[in-house]
Amino acid sequence: MTHESRLGRLLQQLLWGRRTAALATLQTLPGAESVPFTTPAVSFVPYAIDSTAQVLVLHVSALAAHTRNLRQSPAVSLLITAPEDAAQPVHALERVAIQGQAVLLAPEAAASARAAYLRRFPEAAPMTALGDFQFVQIIPSVGRHVAGFGAARDLSAEELKALLTS
Amino acid sequence: MTHESRLGRLLQQLLWGRRTAALATLQTLPGAESVPFTTPAVSFVPYAIDSTAQVLVLHVSALAAHTRNLRQSPAVSLLITAPEDAAQPVHALERVAIQGQAVLLAPEAAASARAAYLRRFPEAAPMTALGDFQFVQIIPSVGRHVAGFGAARDLSAEELKALLTS
Numbered sequence: 511m512t513h514e515s516r517l518g519r520l521l522q523q524l525l526w527g528r529r530t531a532a533l534a535t536l537q538t539l540p541g542a543e544s545v546p547f548t549t550p551a552v553s554f555v556p557y558a559i560d561s562t563a564q565v566l567v568l569h570v571s572a573l574a575a576h577t578r579n580l581r582q583s584p585a586v587s588l589l590i591t592a593p594e595d596a597a598q599p600v601h602a603l604e605r606v607a608i609q610g611q612a613v614l615l616a617p618e619a620a621a622s623a624r625a626a627y628l629r630r631f632p633e634a635a636p637m638t639a640l641g642d643f644q645f646v647q648i649i650p651s652v653g654r655h656v657a658g659f660g661a662a663r664d665l666s667a668e669e670l671k672a673l674l675t676s
Numbered sequence: 677m678t679h680e681s682r683l684g685r686l687l688q689q690l691l692w693g694r695r696t697a698a699l700a701t702l703q704t705l706p707g708a709e710s711v712p713f714t715t716p717a718v719s720f721v722p723y724a725i726d727s728t729a730q731v732l733v734l735h736v737s738a739l740a741a742h743t744r745n746l747r748q749s750p751a752v753s754l755l756i757t758a759p760e761d762a763a764q765p766v767h768a769l770e771r772v773a774i775q776g777q778a779v780l781l782a783p784e785a786a787a788s789a790r791a792a793y794l795r796r797f798p799e800a801a802p803m804t805a806l807g808d809f810q811f812v813q814i815i816p817s818v819g820r821h822v823a824g825f826g827a828a829r830d831l832s833a834e835e836l837k838a839l840l841t842s
Contacts, residue, residue: 530757532698532700534753536702536715550700550702550716550717550751552700552753554757554769554822585715585716587715589719591720599799600696601800607720609715631765631766633765633767
């Protein structure tokens, strides 16, 4: 196996093996001079993978700050990290950061996202019946995968989409 | 123990027991019309706690994107999450998100940060000797602690600082 294909295998295991991510959004606060003041906000999100649409899928509450932020600005960044091991150093922990665009799905357009989400999180079914939750696609644009010391590489949208198909 | 003090105990265990966080920064790309285009960026960071200064401590490389971002805009958001348990649902996983300001420390001002960092990460000592790494204080402003379903609360700077002192 080449170095590249070994890293690809590791990343696929990370993406499909983990269930939660950190989601960074832009939080725009009204400014005094019509110039809005923007800060980053990071929140915890369970995620699923919709391999048909080649996207990551979130399920967000209308009441959540990140949902308000996504409505104002769809640019997001998502971090998925291998688990900390109490006995091991953490600096070389495997992770992937994915830049993307969020698309809030109308209920009638969410069938594929819903199926992918409930496949991973069957326990979330009652929440998906509530009207104030919505499915969100994260369409990846670029990424950065760190698999350990000296094992980092940039990922294109095409590489990321390929990883989300299987 | 009151509900509040039980949550405080849980949060203290989370902050002192975990070693890594997701750091959201603002990434500002040069715009065509002198209006810069801003996106969020999230990255993986090991963190320590400097209980003397009541801050979180990071150690960043001059080459890292988050370091460039911090120099342009010190507003950050940090997420610390309890470990996923393979046998358990993840939606109610405990986490805390902390909004704060980053202060890049000159080497001569970094003694307390360095001591706190090396207490937690003795294996990082060789990296702290490199000239292209720098210590960063994260001064907390507000936070949001979710300890489970129906157990969420906002945290003030004072509450966060108290949690960082012991």
